[in-house]
Amino acid sequence: MSQTLCKAPIIDLNKLEKSKRGSNSWLELCNGVRLALEDHGYFIALYDKVSSEVEKEIFDVMDELFDLPIETKKKNSSDFYFYRWVGQLEAAPLHESFGIVYPTHIQALQSFTTLMWPQGNQRFSETVTSYVKVAAELEQLVDKMVFESYGVAERHYESHIAATTYLLRPTKYAAPPPSNINNVGANIHTDKSFSTLLFQNQINGLQVESKSGDWIAVNVPPSAFVFMAGDAYEAWSNGRIYAPRHQVLLKEEKQRYTLALFTFNKGITDIPEELVDETHPLQYKPFDNFGLAWYYLSGANSMIHSTAKAYCGINTTASILNFISVTKSLIAYRERERRLENFMFL
Numbered sequence: 593m594s595q596t597l598c599k600a601p602i603i604d605l606n607k608l609e610k611s612k613r614g615s616n617s618w619l620e621l622c623n624g625v626r627l628a629l630e631d632h633g634y635f636i637a638l639y640d641k642v643s644s645e646v647e648k649e650i651f652d653v654m655d656e657l658f659d660l661p662i663e664t665k666k667k668n669s670s671d672f673y674f675y676r677w678v679g680q681l682e683a684a685p686l687h688e689s690f691g692i693v694y695p696t697h698i699q700a701l702q703s704f705t706t707l708m709w710p711q712g713n714q715r716f717s718e719t720v721t722s723y724v725k726v727a728a729e730l731e732q733l734v735d736k737m738v739f740e741s742y743g744v745a746e747r748h749y750e751s752h753i754a755a756t757t758y759l760l761r762p763t764k765y766a767a768p769p770p771s772n773i774n775n776v777g778a779n780i781h782t783d784k785s786f787s788t789l790l791f792q793n794q795i796n797g798l799q800v801e802s803k804s805g806d807w808i809a810v811n812v813p814p815s816a817f818v819f820m821a822g823d824a825y826e827a828w829s830n831g832r833i834y835a836p837r838h839q840v841l842l843k844e845e846k847q848r849y850t851l852a853l854f855t856f857n858k859g860i861t862d863i864p865e866e867l868v869d870e871t872h873p874l875q876y877k878p879f880d881n882f883g884l885a886w887y888y889l890s891g892a893n894s895m896i897h898s899t900a901k902a903y904c905g906i907n908t909t910a911s912i913l914n915f916i917s918v919t920k921s922l923i924a925y926r927e928r929e930r931r932l933e934n935f936m937f938l
């Protein structure tokens with residue numbers, strides 16, 4: 593166990609406070625982040641910006657959220673699987689999660705809050721806002737570092753951030769029964785997002801598959817984050833970044849919470865031409881991140897392997913299926929945009 597635990601890369605992003613942007617130590621950190629994502633597909637990020645009050649409160653309000661009656665939880669619904677409440681799954685009976693769309697947008701978060709608590713719940717929306725502010729900032733910082741390390745920040749970072757949308761999925765894994773202490777919390781998958789940022793209640797459970805096929809049980813230090821690359825990051829980077837398969841196995845007889853903040857790019861994501869050269873010939877076509885997610889959900893691809901190659905790989909054979917799923921995703925995308933505009937201009 594200890595051998596596998598040391599393999600999880602840890603990067604102290606608190607050091608950034610001291611290293612000036614553009615300095616050698618900043619570039620060194622940027623390269624470290626990029627290499628971790630290329631070699632492992634994830635890293636543990638030390639980033640002490642969530643205050644201890646917010647950390648306590650966020651898991652307290654999660655208790656309140658998951659304690660709501662099932663009929664109320666089901667109101668968190670959507671055509672898009674990742675945007676809705678999920679629970680009572682046969683394949684993962686301990687798993688339950690919500691989809692909070694645009695949590696960085698106060699009206700959108702408010703709309704989720706009043707759906708769950710028609711009488712309002714200010715503590716919930718304020719606590720989620722405080723948490724998500726730090727988490728989104730960290731996700732943007734990591735992207736900035738990766739883009740800097742590839743030398744593409746100047747040309748591509750701003751448009752990338754403009755295309756970024758956020759989805760918060762608070763996830764509860766019920767304590768497994770003592771008779772079976774190796775229970776599945778989440779089945780093997782890769783994330784369909786661009787990136788994923790995880791924050792847990794100090795109960796471990798995440799396992800990540802290395803490139804050589806070993807499963808690493810990730811021991812997350814208290815208050816640390818896990819940053820993980822999704823299929824869209826892999827495609828954007830022309831296959832340089834690794835989107836790892838991962839799963840959740842509950843080995844402790846304790847309830848686990850994870851706050852997963854996913855980013856998805858809206859519109860079409862292009863592969864930066866700077867990332868294509870003789871040693872890295874173009875592997876992916878420009879793609880729709882939501883199309884990729886719909887493609888996965890359509891079941892056209894194996895549910896557990898990277899969807900990027902199948903969906904937008906240069907040699908993909910799934911063009912008709914791609915077309916169908918992109919059409920679906922565009923419908924979903926327009927619906928999302930319409931809802932966002934409603935939130936903004938009400």
Ligand SMILES: O=C(O)CCC(=O)C(=O)O
Nearest residue numbers: 778783790798840850852
């Ligand atoms: O709970 C975790 O640590 C991982 C959750 C996860 O993989 C997901 O929500 O996609």
Ligand SMILES: [Fe+2]
Nearest residue numbers: 781782783838
């Ligand atoms: Fe995941």
